[in-house]
Amino acid sequence: MAYKTVNPYTNQVEHEYDNASDQDVEAALQAGHELYEKWRDGSGLADRKRVITKLGQLLHQRKTALAELMTRDMGKLIGEAEGEVELCASFCDYYVRHVDQFLAPRAIYTESGNAYVLRQASGVLMAVEPWNFPFYQIARVFIPNFLVGNPMILKDASNCPTSAQAFADLVKEAGAPTGSLTNLFISYDQVGQIIADPRVQGVCLTGSERGGQAVATEAAKNLKKNTMELGGNDAFIVLPDADIDKLAKVIYSARLYNAGQVCTSSKRFIVPDNLYDEFLKRAKKVFSSVKMGDPLDRSTTLAPMNSKKAKDKLQKQVDTAVEHGAKVYYGNQPVDLPGQFFMPTILTDIDKDNPIFDQELFGPVMSVYKYHDVQEAIDLANDSSFGLGNTVFGENIQQARHVASQIESGMTWINSGWASLPELPFGGVKHSGYGRELSELGFTEFVNEHLVYEPEN
Secondary structure, eight states: OOEEEEOTTTOOEEEEEOOOOHHHHHHHHHHHHHHHHHHTTSTTHHHHHHHHHHHHHHHHHTHHHHHHHHHHHHOOOHHHHHHHHHHHHHHHHHHHHHHHHHHSOEEEEETTEEEEEEEEEOOEEEEEOOSSSTTHHHHHHHHHHHHHTOOEEEEOOTTOHHHHHHHHHHHHHTTOOTTSEEEOOOOHHHHHHHHHSTTEEEEEEESOHHHHHHHHHHHHHTTOEEEEEOOOOOEEEEOTTOOHHHHHHHHHHHHTGGGGOOTTSOOEEEEETTTHHHHHHHHHHHHHTOOBSOTTSTTOOBOOOSOHHHHHHHHHHHHHHHHTTOEEEEOOOOOOSSSOOOOOEEEEOOOTTSGGGGSOOOSSEEEEEEESSHHHHHHHHHSSSEESEEEEEOSOHHHHHHHHHTSOOSEEEESSOOOOOTTSOBOOEETTEESOBSHHHHHTTTEEEEEEEEEOO
16 A cells, blocks of 8 residues: 555654546546536635635634644654644635635726726646645645635555545535545556546646656646746855854754754854854854754654655765765764654765765754855856745845845845745745745636627727
C-alpha cells in the first residue's frame, strides 16, 4: 500500500489505506462535474459561504486533535501544527468576507459601448499537494475554488494520508455536497487520466520540480490551465547595517521552523564581511540550542524530518557538498534518537562549482555566503534557477526596499523570515513555478473571466 502514515518519531506504521480504483476515479469525476453543472449559473454561493464559515468553526474547535494527526503523519511540532490549523481557519474567514467583492462583475470603460467581465466558475479541478503542510496546502486551493464553484479532486502526498482524509471529512461535515472535495489515494498514472478527462478544467500542484514537470506536461498535452509552486533556494540577504541582535532572533523561524522543510524558508544566508563571523557565532548558538525529541511534547523545539527517505536525501546532499569543498561550521553529526532527526547543520565555503550550489536543501541545513559589496549580494541571490521568496534584512528601509526590487523572486520579506497570510499572494518565478495562490490573485486563477460587450448602435 503506497498510502500510509509512518510516524517519523516512532518509525511505526499507524495507518494504511487502499489505493483508489478506476471506478472510484470515475465516481469522483462524475460527482464533481454534476456539482459544477448545478453551480455554473452562479447559484449556490450563499450555501457555499455557510459551508466555509462552518469549516472555519470546526477548525477552531478541533485545533489540537487535527494538529495531532499532522504531527503523527509527518512529524511537525504540535505547536506548529496548531498554528497551521488556525491559519487554515483564517482562510475561511478571509474568503467568506471577500468572496462577493472578488466575484462581482468588473466594468470595462469603452467609448464604443458597454462592456463588463463576469467572474464565473470554470469546472472541476485536480489538486496535487505535498506533505509538509498537510492542511494548509489543501486549504489554500480548496477554500477559494469551492466558493467560486469549482469542485476539486485531491491527490495528496502518500505519507500524510490521514491528514488529507481528515480535511476532506471535515469539509463534508461542514455541509459541503458530495463532489465538492474528493480525496483519492491514487497513482500518478491515474492523475494523468484525471487531467486528460474533458470534465477537468485545471490543475494546481505544489511539489518538486520533477513532479511539476510531469503534471505540467500532462496539463499541456490536454490544454489545461495549471499553476505550479515548486520550491525554492531562497536567499536571506543581510545588509551591512543590519542589527545583529534583531537578526539573531529570526534565525530559528527563518531556517528551522518545520524542521527546515518549508518551500519559502531561507536556505542561503548571504552575509556582509563586516558581520560574517558574528553571524556564524549567533547561528551556531541558535542551532546548538534546539531540543530534539517527541514532537507531541511541547518542550521539543526541533522535530524529526518527515521520513527516512527525506533524511537520507538531505544527508547525501550535505556529503556531496563537503566532498566538493564546502566546510561544516556546525553540525552534520548522527543524532542518537530513534526518529528521523537531522542535526542542524551550517555549511560555508560553497562555490559555484559545488553541485549543491543550485539545489534546494529541504531540511535543517543553512548555507552561508560572504560578500563585500551589496551588488555582489544581489547578484549571488539571483544566481539561482529558483525564485520563490527571499528576505532582505537591514536598518535602512529605503535601501532594503531597493535591494528587494532587484531580486528575481515572487515574494520578498523585509526584516522578517517567510510569512503566509490569506491576503498576501503566494507564488514564484523561474523554476519555482508560476501562478499565484491566496489573496484575490489566487482566487481568480481558475475563474472564467467572461467578457460581455454591447456595442453602441
